[in-house]
Structures are given as structure tokens and as C-alpha cells.
Amino acid sequence: MITMDTVLxxxxxxWDQALFPRDEFEERTRAIQRVMAEHxxxxxxxxxxxxHTRGDVAYLAGWPMGGVLLLLxxxxxxxxxxxxxxxxxxxxxxxxxxxxxxPGDVVTPLMKAIEDAGLHSRRIGLVGADEIGVESYHRFEExxxxxxxxxxxxxxxxVRRAKxxxxxxxxxxxxxxxxxxxxxxAALVENGPSNAAALVEAERVARxxxxxxxxxxxxxxxxxxxxxxxxxxGEREPLILWAAVDQHGYWGVPTYWSSGxxxxxxxxxxxxxxxxRPGARVCDMATRALSExxxxxxxxxxSYGLGSGIGLDLxxxxxxxxxxxxxxxxxxxxxxxxxxxxxxxxxxxxLVRVHGExxxxxxxx
Amino acid sequence: MTLSLxxxxxxxSYDRRLIRLRAAMQEAGIELLIAYGNGRHSxxxxxxxxxxxxxxxxxxxxxxxxxxxxxxxxxxxxxWDRGRAEERSAIKKVIACEPxxxxxxxxxxxxxxxxxxxxxxxxxxxxxxxxxHEAWREMLGHSIVDADQMVSDLAxxxxxxxxxxxxxxxxxxxxxxxFLLETARPGMREHELAAELEAYCRGRGAEDxxxxxxxxxxxxxxxxxxxxxxxxxxxxxxxxxxSVEGEFAQICRTVVMGEPTAQQRRAFALLDEALxxxxxxxxxxxxxxxxxxxxxxxxxxxGYGQYTVPPYMRxxxxxMAMGSTDPEIALQSGHVLAEDVVFVMHPNxxxxxxGYFMCGEPVIIRPHGAEPLTSRMGELGSIQSADTLA
Numbered sequence: 001m002i003t004m005d006t007v008l009x010x011x012x013x014x015w016d017q018a019l020f021p022r023d024e025f026e027e028r029t030r031a032i033q034r035v036m037a038e039h040x041x042x043x044x045x046x047x048x049x050x051x052h053t054r055g056d057v058a059y060l061a062g063w064p065m066g067g068v069l070l071l072l073x074x075x076x077x078x079x080x081x082x083x084x085x086x087x088x089x090x091x092x093x094x095x096x097x098x099x100x101x102x103p104g105d106v107v108t109p110l111m112k113a114i115e116d117a118g119l120h121s122r123r124i125g126l127v128g129a130d131e132i133g134v135e136s137y138h139r140f141e142e143x144x145x146x147x148x149x150x151x152x153x154x155x156x157x158x159v160r161r162a163k164x165x166x167x168x169x170x171x172x173x174x175x176x177x178x179x180x181x182x183x184x185x186a187a188l189v190e191n192g193p194s195n196a197a198a199l200v201e202a203e204r205v206a207r208x209x210x211x212x213x214x215x216x217x218x219x220x221x222x223x224x225x226x227x228x229x230x231x232x233x234g235e236r237e238p239l240i241l242w243a244a245v246d247q248h249g250y251w252g253v254p255t256y257w258s259s260g261x262x263x264x265x266x267x268x269x270x271x272x273x274x275x276x277r278p279g280a281r282v283c284d285m286a287t288r289a290l291s292e293x294x295x296x297x298x299x300x301x302x303s304y305g306l307g308s309g310i311g312l313d314l315x316x317x318x319x320x321x322x323x324x325x326x327x328x329x330x331x332x333x334x335x336x337x338x339x340x341x342x343x344x345x346x347x348x349x350x351l352v353r354v355h356g357e358x359x360x361x362x363x364x365x
Numbered sequence: 366m367t368l369s370l371x372x373x374x375x376x377x378s379y380d381r382r383l384i385r386l387r388a389a390m391q392e393a394g395i396e397l398l399i400a401y402g403n404g405r406h407s408x409x410x411x412x413x414x415x416x417x418x419x420x421x422x423x424x425x426x427x428x429x430x431x432x433x434x435x436x437x438x439x440x441x442x443x444x445w446d447r448g449r450a451e452e453r454s455a456i457k458k459v460i461a462c463e464p465x466x467x468x469x470x471x472x473x474x475x476x477x478x479x480x481x482x483x484x485x486x487x488x489x490x491x492x493x494x495x496x497x498h499e500a501w502r503e504m505l506g507h508s509i510v511d512a513d514q515m516v517s518d519l520a521x522x523x524x525x526x527x528x529x530x531x532x533x534x535x536x537x538x539x540x541x542x543x544f545l546l547e548t549a550r551p552g553m554r555e556h557e558l559a560a561e562l563e564a565y566c567r568g569r570g571a572e573d574x575x576x577x578x579x580x581x582x583x584x585x586x587x588x589x590x591x592x593x594x595x596x597x598x599x600x601x602x603x604x605x606x607x608s609v610e611g612e613f614a615q616i617c618r619t620v621v622m623g624e625p626t627a628q629q630r631r632a633f634a635l636l637d638e639a640l641x642x643x644x645x646x647x648x649x650x651x652x653x654x655x656x657x658x659x660x661x662x663x664x665x666x667x668g669y670g671q672y673t674v675p676p677y678m679r680x681x682x683x684x685m686a687m688g689s690t691d692p693e694i695a696l697q698s699g700h701v702l703a704e705d706v707v708f709v710m711h712p713n714x715x716x717x718x719x720g721y722f723m724c725g726e727p728v729i730i731r732p733h734g735a736e737p738l739t740s741r742m743g744e745l746g747s748i749q750s751a752d753t754l755a
Contacts, residue, residue, distance in 0.1 A: 003424045003443055003464065008407040008575045010563075012556035013589035052405050085676035090588040103675075134498050200567045207560030210592070223448045227423060230367030230570050303445040303463065339445075 002242060002305055002337070003315070004215045005227070006052045009246075011212040015063055015094050016248055019173075024166050025062050025096045029076060032060060035155055036073055042119030044071040044152070045110065045140075047128040050082050055249070055312025056128050056153075059160055063094035064212075064249045064312070068106045068132075072117050080106040080113075107139040114147075125152040161309065161317055162331040167250065168353060168362070171311060171333050174211075174252025175351050175363025178245040181206035181214070182254050189239050196220040198241055199228045206245050213246035215314065219345070225304075240347040242337070244314055251314045253335045255363040256350045263346030268292035268338040272306065272320070273350065276334070277358045282324040285336075290322065293340055300341040307336035310351070328354045333362060367570040368533060368610055370419075370453060378526030379419055379455030385519050386417070387433055394484050397475070398512055400429040401489040401497065407575065408606060408613040408685045411490035413516045414439075415611045416688030420454040421572065422446070426467040426497070429456060430474055440471050468500050477505050486512035491690075520688025522705050523729070527612055527687065531707055534614035535727055535738045537569045537607040542618055542746075545605075549748055551597050551622055555580055555590035562605065571607035578603050580622070583720035586676075587713070597623050601748075602723050606685075613685040615709040616739060617725030620746030632716050633745040636724040638663045639712035640742075643681065643694075644728060647735035649704045653692050656702075657681045660712050669716055678714035682725070685709065706730045707738070 036044050048057040050066030058064040060077045067081035077097040081088075088101040102109045114124065124147045132140065141149075163171070185202035189195060199218040206214045217225035219240040240259045245252055258266045272289040286306050290298050302321070309316035309332055318326050320336065328334075337349035352359040368375070390398055402414030404425050414420075414427045424442030431437045438458035441450045447461035462470040485505050489498070490513060501509050523531065544565045549558050559578045566574040577587045580599040587602040595601065599622040606615040621629055643660040660681050661673045672678070682694030685708065692700035692708060711725025724743055728735035 003404070005421065005423055006405045007573055008409070010559065010576050010589055012559075012592060014591045051407065051409060084679055086586050086679045087588070088676065089585045130494055130496055132495060134493065134495050137495050197568075200564050203567065204560050204564030207563055208557050210556060222452060224445055226449055227421070227572070228567060229421075229572050231568060300445060303443055 002217065002225075004217070008051060009064075009213045011207050011214065012210045012247070013094065013212060015096070019170060019248060020062060020166060022096050024164070025060065028060055028164070029071065031159055032071060032156070033073055035152070035159060036071070036125060039123070039125060039150065039152055039155065040121050041123050041125040041150065041152070042073070042121035043114050043117065044125040044127065045069070046071070046156070047126070047131045049131050049133075054128060054131055055160065055316070056156065058249045058312050060097070062096040065091060065095055065099075068110055069097070070110055070113055073120065078113060080110050082106050107136055107143055111143040122146070123148045123150055125150050127153045127156045129153065157317065160311065162329045163311055163333050163353075167311060168331070168333060170248055170250035171252045171351070172363040174245045174247040174250050175255055176252075177206050177209040177211055177247055178243050178252050179254040179257075179363065180209055181211075181245060182241055182243045182257055185241050185243070186239055194220065194231060195239055195241070196228055196231050198239060200231075202241060202243050206243070210247050211245045212248065215244045217242045224345070225339070238346070240345065242347065242349065244335075246314075249312055251310050251312070251335075252363060253310070253349055253351050255361050258348040259346045263348065264293060264340035264342075265338040265346035265348040268301075268340060269336060269348040269350055272336055272338070273352065273359065276328065276352060276354060278328055278330040278354055280328045282318045282320055282326050282328060283322050286320050286322045286324070289338055293338070294342065297341040301339055304337070304339035306338060307334055307349075309333065310335040330354055368530060372526075372529075374526050374529060375419065376455070378524045379417075381524060382417060382519070383431070383437060383456075386431060386516070389515050389519060390431070390486070391433060393486075393510070393515060395486045395510060395512070396433055396483040397480050397485045398431045399471070399485075399487045399501065400431065400516065401487060401493055402427040403489070403492045403494060403497075405492055406573065406611070408608075408615070410492050411513070411517060411520065411686050411688050411690050412492075412611065413488040413490050413513070413688060416516065416520050418454045418456050419610065420450055421611060422450075425464050428467075428471050430471070438474060440467065440474055442467055468497075468504065472504050475504075480505060481507070484510065486510035486515070488512035488516045517689035517691055521684065521691045522703060523707050528707070528729075530610040530612035531614050531685070531727070532738060534571065534607045534609040534612055535616070537566050537571050537609065538605045538614055538616045539739055539741070540569055541566045541574075541605050541607065542603065542616060545603060545618075546620065546746055546748060549595065549601060549620065549622075551595055551599070553595055555593050555595065558595070559590040566605070566607045569607075571609060573608040573613075575606040575613070576604060581720060585715065586721050587723060595622060600629070600720060600722070602721065604723065604725075611687045613687070614727045614738065615685065615725065616727065616743065617709070617711045617713055617723035618743050618746060619723045620748055622748050625745055625747055628718050630745060632719040632722050633724060635664060635667055635716075636712045636714070636722055640710060640724055640726065643710050643712070644735035644737070647702055647710070647728065647730055649702055649730060649732060651702050653694050653698045653700045653702060654696050656694055656710075657696050664712070664714070672715055672717070681712060682708050682710040685727070702730050704730055704732065710735060
């Protein structure tokens with residue numbers, strides 16, 4: 001997959017209650033509380049790095065906010081944030097749940113809330129264990145040793161995999177911004193400036209259109225795709241511009257974009273899509289894409305990645321690889337891509353919702 | 366403003382960093398050091414891998430393997446980014462692999478059996494994911510020294526390349542602020558202004574640019590941009606933080622949409638006085654807690670002592686953290702200033718009559734006190750609103 005540096009997010013930060021009204025989060029809460037009941041959990045804790053958030057917390061909090069979220073079998077979630085008290089006033093306006101700032105230490109207030117709740121079960125669920133800092137993890141491990149801690153990351157993410165209608169709308173809106181961005185970048189290159197300048201223009205447009213975060217790569221110098229590292233970079237043809245946009249926490253890529261008509265990458269992408277339908281094996285999509293590419297370019301295509309699920313995280317399950325035998329689910333959203341290397345590299349990407357007898361393209365201008 | 370990879374200063378500085386690191390390892394009895402980067406680049410945490418290599422990784426893992434004698438090497442992810450790593454890394458032996466193969470590849474490069482009785486250290490800048498943290502112990506089979514402080518102590522004294530990059534970032538920040546004054550208008554949304562400023566800074570050569578940018582008639586604090594439409598009488602707060610070759614530099618500015626009131630001028634003058642008091646005292650050997658007291662003194666004397674603590678402010682300054690998060694300019698900090706340390710000093714805070722105001726400069730510590738790195742220190746800005754957007 002295309003992996004990118006995770007920088008500090010600084011784009012539009014505002015909970016759009018028309019897109020995500022409170023009842024949406026109440027429904028999600030009830031869905032997760034049913035998962036808790038299935039696993040006989042007295043409490044569920046969901047963890048995220050403070051500055052580099054994962055979608056797990058956002059799914060219930062309403063906004064990608066760092067910290068630990070506590071959910072009990074009844075009632076609404078509580079988000080314990082390690083952020084400072086200065087930030088609390090603004091942060092509390094982004095989430096629908098109770099936000100409790102506890103600078104530097106979320107474990108102590110979390111465990112107190114768990115104790116105060118008087119759990120019916122001594123089993124505590126944990127989501128995102130790898131996101132917990134070393135120190136916090138050891139403190140949590142010590143404080144929770146009277147409980148049975150159960151990692152329920154997989155069943156939790158299984159609920160998140162098929163997208164809810166409002167999530168699909170949000171992804172489509174992000175896709176629209178990504179399309180505007182990439183079109184602006186491509187238009188700029190036609191007028192002369194370098195490929196690197198196209199990336200700057202794409203980011204400018206994305207942020208003006210309301211991106212919370214932006215990731216972009218371009219074929220500016222040397223081989224392959226690169227991040228922006230200054231305008232001194234030269235030009236390469238054709239322009240290959242990869243862009244992903246996060247708006248309101250949801251990532252999107254363009255509905256469809258190709259570095260040129262009828263390229264190897266475009267053919268491989270179409271082959272991949274021909275296998276895309278609910279119940280299909282993920283590996284079959286990968287195999288079809290590779291079958292359209294020369295064998296010597298397979299390793300590079302797989303290193304860039306053939307795509308994955310997309311939503312509150314840029315790279316979600318399922319990852320499209322020849323080894324992934326999992327089945328596609330109805331209503332999961334896939335960001336698919338092919339980088340076809342060789343003497344004339346090409347690139348194509350698409351955003352689809354697995355749906356009905358096949359798929360539907362998502363977003364669009 | 367983009368700096369050249371062929372700049373001799375860059376080569377010399379990275380060579381010197383390795384020499385100094387090895388000397389520090391020898392002194393501490395460390396035979397093998399792994400500097401780890403998790404790909405999360407910001408000024409909030411040090412990035413030892415970038416500081417040693419000059420290479421901004423794209424993938425989730427990068428390890429710099431340094432011994433006392435062998436040629437240093439890096440193991441970076443993902444595989445497709447190898448070409449850029451070979452081009453940009455100051456450490457020339459580059460091994461690239463996919464993220465899933467990272468630990469296996471590092472293990473193969475190190476040969477853990479060679480280090481069974483050796484003293485091994487890891488520096489991850491406090492950003493090491495727990496599974497990676499635990500993997501080092503499993504791989505190397507014994508206790509591992511945390512080398513963050515060792516790297517930080519070397520990095521906090523800026524070398525010539527670090528200063529050159531920092532100065533370039535400061536210049537972009539100042540030009541960015543001038544651009545903001547030209548661009549911001551009543552009728553514009555906060556996030557639209559932030560987008561234009563971001564693109565401007567990128568266009569000037571910043572590979573990253575963190576910014577907080579928010580407005581209000583009475584700001585409670587500064588925060589990320591919202592879709593709020595700016596209007597006459599708003600106070601616009603801007604924290605502009607471009608990065609050049611990993612070196613961030615920050616300026617903090619306050620701008621009034623219209624003519625500032627006498628009250629607003631007094632508020633800014635008070636914070637400016639606090640900033641100058643801190644800068645005058647900030648000399649090598651001075652504890653940073655004393656700097657905080659010096660900055661707070663005029664604010665307390667004006668009757669605002671209760672506002673010199675959170676939630677009315679956050680900190681009086683901080684390092685910009687390519688290789689070191691020292692010093693934090695806070696009362697509880699035990700840091701003592703040294704010559705050539707660089708940080709942003711900012712008495713940003715809330716005052717009851719005017720709301721939150723910002724006034725901050727990047728400074729370098731010299732024998733006579735803190736020198737601003739900016740060509741012109743911040744003043745209370747004003748945007749005349751004749752050109753209100755429809």
C-alpha cells in the first residue's frame with residue numbers, strides 16, 4: 001500500500017452536525033454495545049495516539065480525537081483526552097460524547113470510571129492495544145490486573161468494515177474534494193509549472209474545499225512517486241499525481257483517475273474491478289490486476305499496493321493482495337490503485353462501494 | 366528557499382553528527398545504537414532517525430544502525446521508496462523492505478548473536494510503537510539502554526546545517542505572515558485562509574507547515590481553522606510553523622480585522638514586554654524556570670497573575686524538535702539554557718478584556734541573551750477591511 005508520513009493535522013476542524021447528527025452516534029453506540037454483550041464485556045476501552053489518531057475512537061466519539069474512549073454496557077461513551085486544559089474548550093465542540101481532559105495521564109481517570117461503574121462482568125475489552133504508549137500500557141496493565149482484559153480489536157473493526165449510509169456519504173464528499181484537487185493540479189501542469197507545483201496546487205484546493213488532512217505524491221524527480229520536497233524538482237511526463245483527502249475524519253480518493261487513457265495501469269484497474277462484488281475473494285481482484293501487468297513489474301505494483309478498504313482510516317481492511325483470502329462485504333468502500341512500472345510508468349485509481357451484484361463508483365463531480 | 370542536498374555544510378554536519386554520536390556512545394559504553402523513526406514527523410517529538418540521516422521516511426519504520434566501528438546503515442520502509450532514500454540519506458548504506466519485513470531485516474543486518482554481551486541502546490524519540498519497543502528486547506535478548514537523552518543532548522545544540530535550515534524556515538514563516546496580511550479579509554473563512562497560507566509556504570520551499578489559525582471577537586484560545594467567516598473587529602491568531610529539511614521554526618502573531626482598540630494595543634504591549642523580559646534573561650547557564658518567572662513578572666504586575674497558568678496559557682516556549690525536545694520553557698522544567706539552543710519563546714495567553722493574544726519569536730541563545738531569528742519581531746497586526754469579500 002502507499003504509506004505516508006503522518007504529520008500533524010491542521011485543516012478544517014468542525015463537527016458538521018448536518019452530515020453526522022447525534023442520532024448517528026447513538027446508533028453506533030448501540031451497535032457496539034451489542035458486540036460487548038456478545039463478548040460478555042463489562043467495559044470497552046478504545047485507544048488512540050493523541051496526535052496521530054486512528055478511526056477506532058472517531059467511530060464512537062464523532063471526531064478523530066486522541067485518547068481513550070470508555071464505553072459501558074449502557075449509556076454514552078466517555079472520552080479521556082491527554083490534551084491540556086487550554087485545548088479542552090475547542091476540543092469539546094468536536095465530539096458528541098462527554099470529553100474529560102486529563103493532561104498527561106488518561107489511565108488513572110479511566111480506571112476510576114471503570115471502578116465507579118461497578119461492572120457486571122470482570123472482562124474489559126480493549127481495542128487498539130498497539131496504539132497505547134509504552135508507559136500508559138504498563139500503567140493500564142497494572143491497574144487492570146484484577147480484570148480479565150480481552151483484545152476485541154478484530155470484532156470491533158469487523159463492525160466498522162461495512163460502512164453505514166452516512167459514512168458512505170462522507171467518503172463520497174471527500175472523494176469530491178480529492179477530484180477537485182487533482183484536477184486543479186493537473187490543470188496547472190498543462191500551463192507549464194512543474195509536477196511538484198501541481199502537488200502544492202492540489203493541496204491548496206483540497207484545503208480550501210474543506211480538507212482536514214491531505215496526502216499527496218507526485219512523479220517529480222527520479223523514479224516513482226515522491227512527497228513534496230521543494231519546487232526545485234523537475235518535470236516528468238505523464239503527470240502521476242496520487243492524492244487522498246480527509247474531510248470530517250473520512251478519507252477519500254478520486255472516483256477515478258488515470259495518468260493517461262488506455263494505459264497498462266488503467267487496464268489492470270479495470271481487470272481488478274471486474275472481480276469486485278460482494279462475496280468475491282479479495283485475492284482474485286489482486287490476481288486479475290497482476291495478470292494485466294508484465295511479471296517484472298509485479299513486485300513494484302505490490303509494493304505501492306493495489307489498494308484497500310478506506311474510511312476513517314486511509315488504509316483499512318481488506319488489503320488487496322494475492323494472499324488475502326477474505327471475502328468482500330456489501331457496503332465496504334475500496335480505494336483501488338495500480339502503479340504499472342517499466343519504461344513508461346502509469347497509474348490509475350478508483351473509489352468504489354461494493355454493492356448489489358458488483359460495485360458502484362463513489363463520489364464524482 | 367529549497368536547500369541543496371549537495372551543500373557541503375549538509376555533508377559536514379551529518380558527518381559530524383555521527384562522529385559526536387559515536388563519541389557519546391563510547392563514553393557511555395554503548396556498542397550498538399539503533400535510532401528509530403516511526404514516520405510521524407512533527408515538532409512535538411524528536412525524530413532521531415531523521416536527525417542522523419537527513420531523510421524523511423514515508424513508511425512506518427526506519428532504523429539507523431550505528432556501531433562504534435562498522436559502516437552505519439539504514440533499514441527503511443517501504444521498498445518502493447528506496448530510490449529517494451538512497452538519494453537523500455546522509456548514511457549511504459540503504460536497505461529497503463516492506464513494513465511487514467522490517468524487524469526481520471533489521472535482525473538480519475544486526476546479527477543479534479554478535480551482541481549478546483554488548484551494551485545496546487535505542488533512541489525512538491518517545492514515539493516508538495509498543496510492539497516495536499518490545500521487539501528490540503526480544504531480538505537482542507537483554508536490557509536495552511534508552512538513548513533519547515543522549516541524542517537530545519547532542520541535537521539541541523544546533524550545528525551549522527541545522528541553523529541554516531532553521532533560518533530558511535524562519536524566513537518562510539515571516540514571508541508567510543506578510544502573505545497572510547495581504548490575503549486575509551473579512552468575509553473569508555478561516556480554513557480558506559489557512560489553505561492559501563499553507564500553499565504559499567509550500568511554494569517557498571517548506572516541506573511541511575503546521576499552523577493554528579483561528580479568529581474571534583474574543584478568543585478563548587488558538588486552535589485549528591474552522592469554517593468561521595471572519596468579520597470586522599475579529600482578532601485573528603496565527604501560529605505559523607514551516608519546516609525545511611526537518612527543522613521547524615515558529616512565529617506567533619495577532620492581527621486585528623480593523624483598527625486595534627487602545628485596550629488591544631495595551632494587551633499586546635504587555636505580552637511584548639513579557640517576551641523581551643524573557644529574552645533579556647535567556648543566557649547560557651540560566652534555568653528556564655527563571656525565564657518563565659521573568660516573562661510572567663510584567664503580566665503579574667499588571668494584575669493578571671491568575672491568568673499565567675493553564676487553561677489561560679499552555680507553555681512559555683518549546684524546542685522545535687528535529688533531534689531534541691529540550692528545552693521546554695515551563696516552571697516545572699529542569700532545563701538550563703546553553704549557547705546555540707534554539708526554541709520559540711511565546712508569552713501567548715488569555716487576558717480577560719481582550720481574549721487570547723499571541724506574541725512569539727524563534728530565538729537562539731547567545732552569551733548576551735536570546736537573539737530573535739526573525740528579521741522583524743512581531744507587532745500587533747491590522748487588516749483594514751475596505752476589501753471585504755462578498
